[in-house]
Amino acid sequence: MRFRKPETSSLEAAAVFNSVELADPQAMRAYQEAALRRQMAYLAKNSDFYRRRFAEAGLKFEDIRTVADLARVPFTTKQELRDSLAKVRPLGEHVAARLDDIVQIQASSGTTGSPSYVGLTERDAVAWQEMTARALFACGIRPGDLVLHTFSMGKGFVGGIPMFQAVQYLGAIDIPIGADGGADRLLVAARDLRPRCIIGTPNFLLYLAEIARTVTGVEATELGVERLIVGGEPGGGIPAIREALESRWNAKCCELLGGTDLGCTYWAESDSQAGMHMVAPDHILVELINPETGEPIDFVEGAKGELVYTALAREASPVVRFRSGDQVVVTSTSMADGRPGPTIRCVGRTDDMLIVRGVNLFPSSVQEVVAALAETNGVMRIVADFEGHSTQGNLKVLVERAQDRDPAEDDSLKQLVEARIRNTLAVKAEVRVVRTDFFAKPGVQKVSLTLRAMPDLAEA
Known part of the structure; x- marks a missing residue:
C-alpha cells in the first residue's frame, strides 16, 4: 500500500x-x-x-x-x-x-x-x-x-x-x-x-x-x-x-x-x-432529504434532514443515492x-430514533439535556422495553447521579430531570436515578444510549 x-x-x-x-x-x-x-x-x-x-x-x-x-x-x-x-x-x-x-x-x-x-x-x-x-x-x-x-x-x-x-x-x-x-x-x-x-x-x-x-x-x-x-x-x-x-x-x-x-x-x-x-466533494455527492417523504431539502441554515450519498469514483463497492440514516441540522451556509458550502451537526440516526406518544426523539437529545445538569455526571440510558421504535407510554430514563452527590437528594434530581426533558423535548419521562458508575465505562464498543430491557437495579 x-x-x-x-x-x-x-x-x-x-x-x-x-x-x-x-x-x-x-x-x-x-x-x-x-x-x-x-x-x-x-x-x-x-x-x-x-x-x-x-x-x-x-x-x-x-x-x-x-x-x-x-x-x-x-x-x-x-x-x-x-x-x-x-x-x-x-x-x-x-x-x-x-x-x-x-x-x-x-x-x-x-x-x-x-x-x-x-x-x-x-x-x-x-x-x-x-x-x-x-x-x-x-x-x-x-x-x-x-x-x-x-x-x-x-x-x-x-x-x-x-x-x-x-x-x-x-x-x-x-x-x-x-x-x-x-x-x-x-x-x-x-x-x-x-x-x-x-x-x-x-x-x-x-x-x-x-x-x-x-x-x-x-x-x-x-x-x-x-x-x-x-x-x-x-x-x-x-x-x-x-x-x-x-x-x-x-x-x-x-x-x-x-x-x-x-x-x-x-x-x-x-x-x-x-x-x-x-x-x-470530488469523491462523494451529497443530498439532504426529508426522511419521511424522500423529498429533497435545500442546504440552508436551520434545515433538518437525512444525508444521502452517491460515490463519484468508487470501484469495489459503489453506492448510488445511499440513505445513510444520519439525521443532521445545517448549522451554517x-x-x-x-x-x-454548508456545515452540519449530526443529531442522530434513523435507526436510533424513538417515537414517544407521537413525538420523534433521538437518544442524543436526551443525553444533551442530562449532560447539561451539574447534578448528574452526564451518563444516562433510555430503556426502550417495547416492541419496535414507538410507544404510547412515558419515556423511561436512567440517570447517574453526580460524584459525591447525596442519594437522599435523588427525588429532587428525578423531578429536575423529568421537568427538563418535558420542557425541552415535549415528552413525559419517568426518571430513575442510579449511582455513579452504575453503567459500564466506555471502551472498545461504542456507547449505546438505548437499552432494550430494564437492567437489574438491585444495586443502583
Whole structure:
C-alpha cells in the first residue's frame, strides 16, 4: 500500500490539506457531474446490482448526466445492501470489481444489525486515505504530530486500520494502541510520549480524563494534549460534553463524521467549530432529504434532514443515492475557514430514533439535556422495553447521579430531570436515578444510549 508523505513545509501554514476543499461551488458542481457520468458508465459495465435496479426503474445509465437527473434514481438502503451481501458472498451483488483487484475488506461496527462489509481496490483505499487525511487536517492534525489512536483497532472497524493509514498518509505519526489496548496503556503512552493529538470516541476520552490521575499521577490537563478529534458516536457536537472534554484535557475538540459505505470520514470540523464541512466533494455527492417523504431539502441554515450519498469514483463497492440514516441540522451556509458550502451537526440516526406518544426523539437529545445538569455526571440510558421504535407510554430514563452527590437528594434530581426533558423535548419521562458508575465505562464498543430491557437495579 502506498502512503503519501507530504513535504512538511508545504502544509505547515496551509488552510486545507487539498486545495479542492476551497473550490468554487460552480466549478465543483461541473466536476461532480462529469464524475457522475463516468461513474454511471462504470456501473453499467461492472455492477449487476445497479444494472438490475436501473432496469426495474426503467432507467438507462446514460440518462443520468446531471445532479438533477440523479433525483430519478431510486434510493439505496442499508437493508438492500445487507440483502445483497447475503445473496452473493463475500461482498454482495453490488460489488463492482474483481476479487483479485481488492486489497482490503472493511466492516461497519454492526451496531444496528449485521456488519456491512465493503471492498476496497488500491485506488479506493488511497481515496479513503485522502478523504480522511483532509478531515483530520481540518480538525487540526499536522504533519509530524504524534497522534494517540484510541479508536478500536480491532474487528475491521474503519476507525482502526483505515484511520491509522490516513494519519500516516497525512504525514503524522500514529501511536496505534487503540481502545483494545486498554485505558491504562493509553494513558501511560500519553504520559510518556506526549502526543499533540488524540483521536477517539467522545465518551471514551471523557473516561480517560476521569482516570488520568489514578493511572499516571497527573491530571489529563497536564499531559500536553492540544487537540481532541472525536467521532463514531454522539457527543462531540453536544455543548456540555464538548465543554467537559475541552476543560478536562485543556485541548480544543473537533468532530468527525463518516460511514463505512462511502469512506472512513468525509465530514470534519475546523477551528471555527461551527459544524462539520464536507471535505470530499470530488469523491462523494451529497443530498439532504426529508426522511419521511424522500423529498429533497435545500442546504440552508436551520434545515433538518437525512444525508444521502452517491460515490463519484468508487470501484469495489459503489453506492448510488445511499440513505445513510444520519439525521443532521445545517448549522451554517457561510464560508468558514475558506471552505465553501454548508456545515452540519449530526443529531442522530434513523435507526436510533424513538417515537414517544407521537413525538420523534433521538437518544442524543436526551443525553444533551442530562449532560447539561451539574447534578448528574452526564451518563444516562433510555430503556426502550417495547416492541419496535414507538410507544404510547412515558419515556423511561436512567440517570447517574453526580460524584459525591447525596442519594437522599435523588427525588429532587428525578423531578429536575423529568421537568427538563418535558420542557425541552415535549415528552413525559419517568426518571430513575442510579449511582455513579452504575453503567459500564466506555471502551472498545461504542456507547449505546438505548437499552432494550430494564437492567437489574438491585444495586443502583
